[in-house]
Amino acid sequence: MSSKQGNNRNRIKRLAIYSLLCSLCIVFGYVEFLIPTSLIAPGIKLGISNSIAILLLINGDIGGAFAVNISRILLSALLFGSPFSLLFSLCAGIVSTLVCALLIKLPALSPIGVSVAGGVCHNAVQVFVASFVVGRGVWFYLPILTVAGVICGAAIGFLGIVFSKKAKIDF
Amino acid sequence: MKILKKTDVILSISLILISVLGFFIVELMKKDGKTVVVKQNNSVVYEGKISEDREIPLKHNTVKIKDGKVFMKCADCKNQICVKSGKISKSGETVVCLPNRVIIEIE
Ligand SMILES: [Zn+2]
Secondary structure, eight states, X not given: OOHHHHHHHHHHHHHHHHHHHHHHHHHXXXXXXXXXXXXXXXXXXXXXXXXXXXXXXXXXXXXXXXHHHHHHHHHHHHHHOOHHHHHHHHHHHHHHHHHHHHHTTOTTSOHHHHHHHHHHHHHHHHHHHHHHHHOGGGGGGHHHHHHHHHHHHHHHHHXXXXXXXXXXXXX | OXXXXXXXXXXXXXXXXXXXXXXXXXXXXOOBOOEEEEEETTEEEEEEETTSOEEEEOSSEEEEEETTEEEEEEEOOSSOHHHHTOOBOBTTOEEEETTTTEEEEEO
16 A cells, blocks of 8 residues: 555544544533533533543644534534524633643643643633623623533543543544 | 542642632622613613612513612523522622623622
């Protein structure tokens, strides 16, 4: 097999795996959609899909983490969201993935710590965006959303580690 | 790979501590409010004293001021978070109806 052929095969494999992971995220998103966590405080979500991004980051695939996260946000907004909710989840998704991608390089933090930071950032960005839409009053939600971000983030980081041990993704 | 490192725990605890501390500081700084401001789509639709009992009907929501407290009496939004938010009376407190873009603020 020539190296060009090998390259193409690799790209197709990559595309297939990303698509598979993305559809898995959509399923996670639907499961979350069914759990009424937003009754505790507006905007609280488990963020199970982020465990896929953590899995890709553990594998050192930063581009893949962004590709899967952004496409799943766009797809789930199309399926169960509105342009309004897309604005929130896209801003929060991009910032939290960026934070995770930077922190995963730190040897002092495990994927759990990385995911905790990502979860807290995700919620903080949502409050920040909401403060422009509805007014600064929403900052009162930040403390409870931070606690939720730490708890959910830790669980999702752990899930990402479990996935990375069970599913060997190699390109 | 170690599953949980010391730094992870320190990071998590400090994030929670900062948020709880912030919450208490905000709670302690609260004062009884004087004015009720109701905004819809970021523009003020009502401004008045909190001491005057009244009902403010909006397109999709009804705001009620009674006994120095303000609350969302009813709303046609799906999640009903605004109605469940309860009564507010302190300066800086808010009730938000995100779906209908209605916000009640006390100043
Ligand atoms: Zn409402």
